[in-house]
Amino acid sequence: MRADGVATVVGDDVDTDVIFPARYLAVLDPQDQAKHLFEPLGPEINAKIRAGGVLVGGWNLGCGSSREHAVTALIGAGARLVIAKSFSRIFFRNAINNGLAVVIAPDLAAAIADGDQVEADLAAGTATVNGVEHAFPPLPPELLALVSRGGLWSPRAA
Amino acid sequence: MGQTLAEKIMSRLAGRSVSAGDFVEIQPDWTFSLDDGIGLIDRYLTANGVDRLAAPERIAVFYDHYAPADTPLHAHVQRVGRLLCERFGIERLYDVGEGISHQVAVESGLVRPGQMVTNTDSHTTTTGAVGAVGCGIGAAEMAYLWAHGRLWFRVPESVRISLNGRLAPGASAKDVVLSILKTVTARGAIYRSVEYHGDGIGQFSLPERMTLCNMGIEMGAKFATVPFDAVTAEHYRNLNAEVGDPPRPDPDARYVEEWSIDLATVEPMVSVPNRVDDVHAIGSLPEVRINQALLGTCTNGRFEDLAVAAGILKGRRIAPGVRMLVTPASKAVYKRALAAGIVETLVEAGCTVTTPGCGACAGIHQGVLAEDEVCISSSSRNFVGRMGNRTARIYLGSPATVAASALAGRITDPRSIPEAVP
Ligand code: SF4
Numbered sequence: 001m002r003a004d005g006v007a008t009v010v011g012d013d014v015d016t017d018v019i020f021p022a023r024y025l026a027v028l029d030p031q032d033q034a035k036h037l038f039e040p041l042g043p044e045i046n047a048k049i050r051a052g053g054v055l056v057g058g059w060n061l062g063c064g065s066s067r068e069h070a071v072t073a074l075i076g077a078g079a080r081l082v083i084a085k086s087f088s089r090i091f092f093r094n095a096i097n098n099g100l101a102v103v104i105a106p107d108l109a110a111a112i113a114d115g116d117q118v119e120a121d122l123a124a125g126t127a128t129v130n131g132v133e134h135a136f137p138p139l140p141p142e143l144l145a146l147v148s149r150g151g152l153w154s155p156r157a158a
Numbered sequence: 159m160g161q162t163l164a165e166k167i168m169s170r171l172a173g174r175s176v177s178a179g180d181f182v183e184i185q186p187d188w189t190f191s192l193d194d195g196i197g198l199i200d201r202y203l204t205a206n207g208v209d210r211l212a213a214p215e216r217i218a219v220f221y222d223h224y225a226p227a228d229t230p231l232h233a234h235v236q237r238v239g240r241l242l243c244e245r246f247g248i249e250r251l252y253d254v255g256e257g258i259s260h261q262v263a264v265e266s267g268l269v270r271p272g273q274m275v276t277n278t279d280s281h282t283t284t285t286g287a288v289g290a291v292g293c294g295i296g297a298a299e300m301a302y303l304w305a306h307g308r309l310w311f312r313v314p315e316s317v318r319i320s321l322n323g324r325l326a327p328g329a330s331a332k333d334v335v336l337s338i339l340k341t342v343t344a345r346g347a348i349y350r351s352v353e354y355h356g357d358g359i360g361q362f363s364l365p366e367r368m369t370l371c372n373m374g375i376e377m378g379a380k381f382a383t384v385p386f387d388a389v390t391a392e393h394y395r396n397l398n399a400e401v402g403d404p405p406r407p408d409p410d411a412r413y414v415e416e417w418s419i420d421l422a423t424v425e426p427m428v429s430v431p432n433r434v435d436d437v438h439a440i441g442s443l444p445e446v447r448i449n450q451a452l453l454g455t456c457t458n459g460r461f462e463d464l465a466v467a468a469g470i471l472k473g474r475r476i477a478p479g480v481r482m483l484v485t486p487a488s489k490a491v492y493k494r495a496l497a498a499g500i501v502e503t504l505v506e507a508g509c510t511v512t513t514p515g516c517g518a519c520a521g522i523h524q525g526v527l528a529e530d531e532v533c534i535s536s537s538s539r540n541f542v543g544r545m546g547n548r549t550a551r552i553y554l555g556s557p558a559t560v561a562a563s564a565l566a567g568r569i570t571d572p573r574s575i576p577e578a579v580p
Contacts, residue, residue, distance in 0.1 A: 013344050013433065017541040022520040025194040025223070026231040028201050040543035060345040060378060064541060065520075066280040068198070068296030089349045089380050090280055094296035142181055142310065152302045153202055 001148045003081035003101040004119035005053030007112050008045060012058035016091065019062065019070040027069070030076030037073040048114075050077045056112045057084035062091020071095050081120055083127075085109045096143050099151030103127065105136035122147065160408025162316035163383055164351035167274050167291050167405060178315040178412070185307045188269060189216055190259050190277035193232070194223040194522075195297045196239035199278075202301035203242075211246050212307030218250035218268065219243055220259035225515035227254075228523040246304075257488025257514040260284035260292075260456045264368060265490055267397040271386040271404035276303065281456050281538065283352075283374040287367035288393065289386030289404050291351065294375070314380045316411070317347055320356035320418040328573035329424045330466075331366035332458055332536070332556035335373040336427035338419060340437035348378030350414065353407060358421045359384060364393045365460040372457045373538050376434045426571055428534075429554035432542045440559065440571045448553075449531040451476070451564035453509075454485030455519045458536035458557050461494045467561035468500040469577045471507035477567030482509045482560075483525045485517030509564075521546030534563045 017040070024036045038045040049055055055074060061084035062070055071094040074082065082095060085106040095102040101122055112118060112129050120127040125138035138144060146152070161169065161177070169176050171184035191199055196219060202208075211217070219239055227233035236254070243251045252262055259277060263269045263285055275285045275292035278300045285292035295309075303309050319338065339346075352374045354367070362370065367384045374382025384390070386404040394401045426440040453459070453467050464484065476482050484504050486492035492514050495501045501511060512518075518525030519537045526546030527533055533545060533552050540552035555563070558572035565575070572578035 015539075015541045017521075017539070017544045021543055021546075022194070022223070023522050023546065025522075026197055026229075026235045028197050040548040060348060063344060063378065064280065064539060066278055066282075066294035066296060067194070068298060071296070086345065086348060088378060090294050090296060093299065097296060097299045097302075140181070146310075152298055153206055 001101060001122045001144065002120065005080055006051065007054045007056045007114060007116045007118050008048040008052055009056045009112060009114040010045070013060045013063055014057055015064035016062055016067050016070040017064055020067060020073050022065070025067060025069060030072040033069050033073035034076030037077050046077065049074065049079055053078050053080045054118050055079055055082045056109055058109065059085045061087050063088040066090045068094040068098065071098050071100055075100055081118065083109050083112065096146050097152045099147055099154060101147055103136055108134045108136050159412060160410035162351060162411040162413070163353055163385055163405065163407045164291055164314055164316055164381055166407065167272060168311065168313050171274060176313050178313050180313045181310060182313060183308050183310050185213065186276045187216065187273035188218065188275040189300060189303045190218050190220060190263065190275065191300055192223055192259055192279055193221040193236050193239060195278035195300065196242065197235035198297035199301040199304065200238050200242050202298055203305060208305040211304050214246055214248045217248050217304060218252065219248060220252045220256065220262060221254050222258045222515040223520060223522060225254040225513055255489055255513055257491065258456045258516055261460065261487040261491070264288055265488060267394060267399045271390055271401050280375045281372055283379060283382040284368050284372040284456055286371040286374070286381055286383030287364060289383065289390050291381040291383055293380050314349055314351045315414040316351040316353055318413040318416045319352060319354050320416065321354060321358040321421055322356045322418055323358050323421040324361060325421045325424060327579040328558070329426060330556040330558060331362055331369040333424050333427045334419065334421065335370050336429055336437045336554070337424050339373065339376055339435045340427065342377055342417065344376060344378060344433065344435040346377045347374065349380055351381040351383065352377065352379045354384045356418065360387065360389065363462065364389060365462045369457055376538055426556060426559055426573065428559065428569060429540055431540050431551040431553065434539060434554070440569065443569055446532060446553065446569040448480060448534050448563055448568060450525065450527060450533040451480060451482040451560050452518050452525065452533060452535040452537060453482065453557055453560050454487065454517045455537040456487060457538040459485055459487030459491065461491050463536065463557035464491070464495045464500050464504065466557045468503040470558060470561040470572065470575050471565065472503050474507055474565055476508040476564040480564050480567050482564040483512055483518055484509045485512045486514045489514050518545060520544065534560050534569055536560045
């Protein structure tokens, strides 16, 4: 499974209240949810993710609430790949179970700057950043399989 | 090699002996869902043509985040959830006014020691207070659990936290957990199961243990638990509930880290905006004037918390220009506080009491902040925009700190008020 795009880089401990405020939790459609993605930080990050499709975080990305809107709003905005130094557990599960490609790789995440072109091969555990190749430990096979088929509910061709 | 509590409980569910790092596909004892996620669950079930559930008797639905509904959309998803319960024969619907899921699940005895709870809420770690384990999950996987009964989990590594000695007067369980967060940070226990032990654990009542476990998620933990002991046994005796011989961690269980806390050194602590782990001893803060004080939430909205605040506010008035919101964590808490005269004391002091539930905690309703306003809150999170406004600032402290601060109009050490130091 491969994913690519242009990186939007955010910092450490980015929480789900910032990614998707609780007052919009009753918004159910991912396209509609995407309108509120990163709303507390202003409109730029939202526009950059829509254009680039890759989110890169620091440590503990997606900490806080269990709201899966933080993941599905990203998907609704066209995100295809999320790379971070580490993830909060529930955000990570939500990504896997909704078929969003996630990579845990401290060195890789540190090597990516805002606007870099990134391409990752999840099964091989390799990524190129502006043409330079990096290696990362791939996800366990059980989880890779789940991501490739599109998550728990949406079987799709890998 | 012995087993941690997480390993024991997940082994029972897996039907074989499992240890940290193993993947299992299991049916948790409980699958709880809330009004803020019920619309999504309905959407997944409908889109996938699910017409019967694997185990409706393991499901409970709680209306706490939108209780009572304040927008047509929130009212709509609550209606969708009620219809869903009716259609699928889900008998446990705790509707508006019953309280916060974690509180109701523990105080009513629904969750028993040794069980595993899943809930579409990150603060499900709270239920670990009864020697159980609980974790938050997302809506897609909750809908999947409703439909299929089983879901993948990984057995977590565990951390042992030893609480030693005795707390000093004026310090509380909230101050203990804030002190831990200060040291271990918001990523100190990512993915791990936190077990509280130590010679000091016996002094913490069940409500205090709920506070300790509640903020386990703020360290990133999957589970946070206090193993079953005499305090837990008494809780179930009072409920006339049979618990049998609940599992406890083995003495030779494997922990990836051990942390110890000398309780005598814990002082009133405050977490300052916008990081939960940016924690300071209250005496070291500069003057912080406040606009709002919030007493409530699954962290500190229990009877004992309201009683502490009432002790401080009795016969006094909160500062002019400050609004203090009191949101009992459940209807049972509310009724007990009414019967004890605590609600009257708080209202006389100038507090506003709101519907049992989450209240203003998540910035959805019932007390959102205006731009640049400052709130002292007994809750667990002070993220940017959490209480509805990106420029508002949230400080976190104990119920005593919240009450003392409301009285003075600025963040105040509760030890400066004689009634706060028994
Ligand atoms: S009280 Fe606050 S932290 Fe607790 S479940 Fe409700 S919104 Fe979440």
